[in-house]
Amino acid sequence: MQINQHARLSCAPMMDWTDRHCRYFHRLLSREALLYTEMVTAPALVRGGALHLLAHSPQEHPVALQLGGSEPRELAEAARLGAQAGYDEINLNVGCPSDRVQSGAFGAVLMLQPGLVAECVAAMREAVDVEVTVKCRIGVDEQVPEEALPAFLEHIRGAGCGRVTIHARKAWLQGLSPKENRDIPPLDYDLVLGMKRAFPDMHISINGGITTLEQARGLLDAGLDGVMIGRAAYHDPASVLADADPVIFGTGSRSDPADVVRRMIPYIDAHLVQGGKLHQVSRHMLGLFSGRPGARAWRRMLSEGAHRPGAGPDLLLAALAQVAPGQVSQAG
Incomplete structure (x- = not known):
C-alpha cells in the first residue's frame, strides 16, 4: 500500500x-x-x-x-x-x-x-x-x-x-x-x-x-x-x-484490545532490559478500555503502580484481569 x-x-x-x-x-x-x-x-x-x-x-x-x-x-x-x-x-x-x-x-x-x-x-x-x-x-x-x-x-x-x-x-x-x-x-x-x-x-x-x-x-x-x-x-x-x-x-479485521496488551509484553520487556521504566510505555495505554467495563480499574492500577520500582509486565497483566471477563475472553 x-x-x-x-x-x-x-x-x-x-x-x-x-x-x-x-x-x-x-x-x-x-x-x-x-x-x-x-x-x-x-x-x-x-x-x-x-x-x-x-x-x-x-x-x-x-x-x-x-x-x-x-x-x-x-x-x-x-x-x-x-x-x-x-x-x-x-x-x-x-x-x-x-x-x-x-x-x-x-x-x-x-x-x-x-x-x-x-x-x-x-x-x-x-x-x-x-x-x-x-x-x-x-x-x-x-x-x-x-x-x-x-x-x-x-x-x-x-x-x-x-x-x-x-x-x-x-x-x-x-x-x-x-x-x-x-x-x-x-x-x-x-x-x-x-x-x-x-x-x-x-x-x-x-x-x-x-x-x-x-x-x-x-x-x-x-x-x-x-x-x-x-x-x-x-x-x-x-x-x-x-x-x-x-x-x-477495507483490510483485515478488528484488533482485540486485550490481545494488544499481551502483544505489548515483549516490547515492554525489551524496554525494561535497556533501563527504561514501565510508566514510559503504559501511560499511553491508559485509555485502551475507555468506556468499557473495568476501564476505571485498569487505569487506576497502571496509574498508581507503573511508577513503582520494579514495575513490569506482571502489573499490566494484573490490570488486564480487572477488565470485565467478556473483554478479556475476546482474545481467545
Missing part, C-alpha cells in the same frame, strides 16, 4: 504524546494507519546533534517525521537525517501555535509567509527521496481563510508539495493559549472541502474535532483524501484504531 493510501487515516503528531512507545502501541491496533512523530525541531537535529530524537522501531512503519523550522537549508539537512533514519515521509509543521514555536519563527506563524514555506519545501524535497508534506491551519490571526488558504496551497504546490493536512481552524497567535487554539476557533470543514475541489490534484487530509471513524468515513465520502485524528485516537485508541483497518482501509 502506497503512503498516500495509508494517509486515508492518520494519527496526529502530538507533543509529549506520540513518542516511539505510543506509536508502537498504536501500530498494534492498526496495521494501516499512518503514524506521526512528535514535532522535532530542525535546529535540535542539525545544531544540537539530537539524533536520538529520530529513534523508532521498524514495526512502526508507515511512520512520518514531523519537523519544525523555518530555515530552508537547515530543514533540508534535518529532512536528510530523517530520511537516513528510515522515515517514510517528512512533514513540515505550519500549524503549531505555541509561544515557543512562535519565538523560533516556525509553526503556525509561517502561514503569514507562504513564500518562505515554499522555499523550505523545495529545499527539503531536493534533499530527500521520500515524500515531503505540510500540516497547516486555515489561517492565523486577522487573515481571511478564504483568501489566505488557497494562496498558501498555491505556493506549496508550486514547490512540489502534493499532500497537505489542514487543521480546519484558525490559529490565534495573540490572545489564545495553545490549548485554547485546539478548541475555541470554530471549525470550517466546508472550506477544507472547497480546497479539495479547487486543488483536485493535491492529496488533502483534514484535521480538527474528528472523534469517530463514522465522522472520518463521512469526510472521506464527501471527497477528502484523508482524515487525521489526534486526541480521540490517544485517549480512546480502541474506538478509533482497533476498527480502522476494516472500516477505513
Whole structure:
C-alpha cells in the first residue's frame, strides 16, 4: 500500500504524546494507519546533534517525521537525517501555535509567509527521496481563510508539495493559549472541502474535532483524501484504531484490545532490559478500555503502580484481569 493510501487515516503528531512507545502501541491496533512523530525541531537535529530524537522501531512503519523550522537549508539537512533514519515521509509543521514555536519563527506563524514555506519545501524535497508534506491551519490571526488558504496551497504546490493536512481552524497567535487554539476557533470543514475541489490534484487530509471513524468515513465520502485524528485516537485508541483497518482501509479485521496488551509484553520487556521504566510505555495505554467495563480499574492500577520500582509486565497483566471477563475472553 502506497503512503498516500495509508494517509486515508492518520494519527496526529502530538507533543509529549506520540513518542516511539505510543506509536508502537498504536501500530498494534492498526496495521494501516499512518503514524506521526512528535514535532522535532530542525535546529535540535542539525545544531544540537539530537539524533536520538529520530529513534523508532521498524514495526512502526508507515511512520512520518514531523519537523519544525523555518530555515530552508537547515530543514533540508534535518529532512536528510530523517530520511537516513528510515522515515517514510517528512512533514513540515505550519500549524503549531505555541509561544515557543512562535519565538523560533516556525509553526503556525509561517502561514503569514507562504513564500518562505515554499522555499523550505523545495529545499527539503531536493534533499530527500521520500515524500515531503505540510500540516497547516486555515489561517492565523486577522487573515481571511478564504483568501489566505488557497494562496498558501498555491505556493506549496508550486514547490512540489502534493499532500497537505489542514487543521480546519484558525490559529490565534495573540490572545489564545495553545490549548485554547485546539478548541475555541470554530471549525470550517466546508472550506477544507472547497480546497479539495479547487486543488483536485493535491492529496488533502483534514484535521480538527474528528472523534469517530463514522465522522472520518463521512469526510472521506464527501471527497477528502484523508482524515487525521489526534486526541480521540490517544485517549480512546480502541474506538478509533482497533476498527480502522476494516472500516477505513477495507483490510483485515478488528484488533482485540486485550490481545494488544499481551502483544505489548515483549516490547515492554525489551524496554525494561535497556533501563527504561514501565510508566514510559503504559501511560499511553491508559485509555485502551475507555468506556468499557473495568476501564476505571485498569487505569487506576497502571496509574498508581507503573511508577513503582520494579514495575513490569506482571502489573499490566494484573490490570488486564480487572477488565470485565467478556473483554478479556475476546482474545481467545
